[in-house]
Amino acid sequence: MELIETKGGPKRKCDGISENTCMGKKLRLLSSSAENNESYKLELSGLGNLWSVKALEKVINNEDLIIVFLMETKSNREWMNNIKDKCNMKHGLIVPSEGKSGGLALLWKEGVTVEVQTYSQSHVDALVDGGAGIGWWHLMRFYGNPDTAERSESWAKLKHLKGTSTLPWLTIGDFNEITGASEEGGSDRPRQQMKNFIEAINYCGLRDLGFIGPKFTWIYQCEDGMQIQERLDRAMATPRWINIFPKAKLFHLTSSVSDHSPLALQMVQKQRNKKARKTFRFEAMWLRYQRCEEVVKKAWEEGKLTSSGSMLGSCLEKCWARLEAWNKTEFAHVGRRVSEVQKRFEWVKLQPPSSKINQELKRTRVELNCWLDKEADMWRQQSRLNWLQSRDRNTSFFHAKASARHKKNSIEGIMDANEAWH
Known part of the structure; x- marks a missing residue:
């Protein structure tokens, strides 16, 4: 001991x-x-x-x-x-x-x-x-x-x-x-x-x-x-x-x-701080789905057709818009989806026991664990810590590290093969 x-x-x-x-x-x-x-x-x-x-x-x-x-x-x-x-x-x-x-x-x-x-x-x-x-x-x-x-x-x-x-x-x-x-x-x-x-x-x-x-x-x-x-x-x-x-x-x-x-x-009433609205960022968990590549390719082609100035800027804007829309439809914000599945899991546990309810309980438990993994992947990407191991999960420390890098994660321009900035 x-x-x-x-x-x-x-x-x-x-x-x-x-x-x-x-x-x-x-x-x-x-x-x-x-x-x-x-x-x-x-x-x-x-x-x-x-x-x-x-x-x-x-x-x-x-x-x-x-x-x-x-x-x-x-x-x-x-x-x-x-x-x-x-x-x-x-x-x-x-x-x-x-x-x-x-x-x-x-x-x-x-x-x-x-x-x-x-x-x-x-x-x-x-x-x-x-x-x-x-x-x-x-x-x-x-x-x-x-x-x-x-x-x-x-x-x-x-x-x-x-x-x-x-x-x-x-x-x-x-x-x-x-x-x-x-x-x-x-x-x-x-x-x-x-x-x-x-x-x-x-x-x-x-x-x-x-x-x-x-x-x-x-x-x-x-x-x-x-x-x-x-x-x-x-x-x-x-x-x-x-x-x-x-x-x-x-x-x-x-x-x-x-x-x-x-x-x-x-012991005392909790006070929640309001969270600021998040800006767009590419999530590593999207790469697990083939649909992600399809969304990017389609958006890129749309950007080339609708460009009235910088083609690169137009393509990037289309990609951002299409990925955000796909994310809301497919994932509905990971944290929110985790909360929704968690609430459904709680509701199922309150139901009278039966073989049908038991099967639903097992299915919801598996779904909840999968969403928790996706959420951990999201914060692992944003933390950008080289020593982060696979068993490290969604902790306040990694939230803080990811948030601290927010101001450094912007791209002001891209240089092409001809050394021209866009």
């Missing part, structure tokens, strides 16, 4: 539960977390493939996350360090997987003060400095034991951790349990299991934060074509924490690479 940018500590016993304990190195920040949009990303199961890493980067960019929880990473320390760097996270705690199971990570950006208290394969307990007017509060990521026979040990640990701090407390994670029949679809949980979970919640004085988005956070595909859907992932907090962050909202996102829905918790 490794705690990045922190000092290690000794082990201690917690009511018979052996846990690794470490006090985090306090990070001095330029701005307090209370002044920024604070969000948490939770649960992308299995980060050993590039699809999952790409999906994680996409969520972090879209939601402007500053603290990230990852569970069931199924990855070693070296690979998780690479992911931390890709996601532009400066600090973090990484707990490598045990063989092909387990593994977790708590990552946070520069500008956040986090002190990790204890951690294990099933939890991370930390303190977060909310800055002036808020102060420190208690943050815990929790993972309920998937084995029902050992679920009681999870609730015992939850109750114990509740008593380790008197600060306002937020806990978020995959609890592997539901609180009632309304949180399941296609399964039949024993009432005593749910009762034990509710008892642990009440003992800790926690309140469910509710959610926005799809009702269920976990889907299991049965061999007979039917599905089991349940709300296993949630965020809960004490009344004191809720009073400090009354506008906190939990979003159930969708993922094409995991059977669990990512959770994004926004």
Whole structure:
């Protein structure tokens, strides 16, 4: 186990539960977390493939996350360090997987003060400095034991951790349990299991934060074509924490690479900056389609026939116009198309399970991943970084690099074979 940018500590016993304990190195920040949009990303199961890493980067960019929880990473320390760097996270705690199971990570950006208290394969307990007017509060990521026979040990640990701090407390994670029949679809949980979970919640004085988005956070595909859907992932907090962050909202996102829905918790209302209108640029992804060459040839011939001055300028103008029109018709702006397919994917997941819906879910997942690849190609071309590798995806760093070159990417003229400028 490794705690990045922190000092290690000794082990201690917690009511018979052996846990690794470490006090985090306090990070001095330029701005307090209370002044920024604070969000948490939770649960992308299995980060050993590039699809999952790409999906994680996409969520972090879209939601402007500053603290990230990852569970069931199924990855070693070296690979998780690479992911931390890709996601532009400066600090973090990484707990490598045990063989092909387990593994977790708590990552946070520069500008956040986090002190990790204890951690294990099933939890991370930390303190977060909310800055002036808020102060420190208690943050815990929790993972309920998937084995029902050992679920009681999870609730015992939850109750114990509740008593380790008197600060306002937020806990978020995959609890592997539901609180009632309304949180399941296609399964039949024993009432005593749910009762034990509710008892642990009440003992800790926690309140469910509710959610926005799809009702269920976990889907299991049965061999007979039917599905089991349940709300296993949630965020809960004490009344004191809720009073400090009354506008906190939990979003159930969708993922094409995991059977669990990512959770994004926004502490304050997000503010979106208006984007400036983009100028024309040739996209490398167009070259994947034969139609691109046909559009250019036809536009070039039109330019030669309609030229009233510079033939080259007329041909280029026609190419620009025809390629833009083709792009809008064929691709409808890659980012917009990704959003549209993502929304359709979310809608399909909300439909009652059936063989037809299951097929549509698979088809939409494949389509979404293809559009995400096209979007990554677009930003890879614009970034023009020689060291960009194929597994590097659409991150804010490459967006910034591409935008920084905007003023240098214009062509003022072309010299022909006779050394004449056009």
